[in-house]
Amino acid sequence: MAVHYRCYYNKEWPLDEYGRLGGLFSLADLPIMEHRVMSRPGVIVAKNDENQMYKVRDADQRHLENWIPMKDVTMGSLINNEGVAEEPEHKELLLEDTNG
Numbered sequence: 704m705a706v707h708y709r710c711y712y713n714k715e716w717p718l719d720e721y722g723r724l725g726g727l728f729s730l731a732d733l734p735i736m737e738h739r740v741m742s743r744p745g746v747i748v749a750k751n752d753e754n755q756m757y758k759v760r761d762a763d764q765r766h767l768e769n770w771i772p773m774k775d776v777t778m779g780s781l782i783n784n785e786g787v788a789e790e791p792e793h794k795e796l797l798l799e800d801t802n803g
Contacts, residue, residue, distance in 0.1 A: 708747045712759045713775040715740050728767070747776070 718741075719725035719733040726735050748768065749758035757776050761767035 707760075708778060709762070710745050710747055710757075710759065711742050711777045712745050712757075712769075712771045713740050713742050713777075714769060714771060724764075728764070742777075 715738050716724055716728070717726040717735040718737050718739055719729065719731065720736045721733075723729060723731075725731075725733060744762035745759040746762060747757045748760050750756075751758070751770070754770075755773045756770045757773060759769055759771050759776065761769075
């Protein structure tokens with residue numbers, strides 16, 4: 704039974720004029736208007752201690768998997784007013800069972 708950790712990760716994404724993921728991450732043929740660091744929910748599926756990175760699968764678009772530096776990954780569900788994940792006060796980890 705595989706258990707993965709839920710998290711929020713910060714990554715720079717291309718956005719279209721409506722603030723949605725654009726470019727190769729969208730089926731809409733709209734131009735990229737800006738690149739912005741966004742916090743998105745995800746699930747940690749692998750860990751690389753040597754390079755201090757996590758492999759994170761996006762929770763909303765499950766086909767997106769990226770290697771994210773550990774400093775840009777937050778366990779738990781706390782997000783500040785700017786939409787960027789912050790360290791929670793309590794280090795309780797949320798678990799997700801992928802075989803169910």
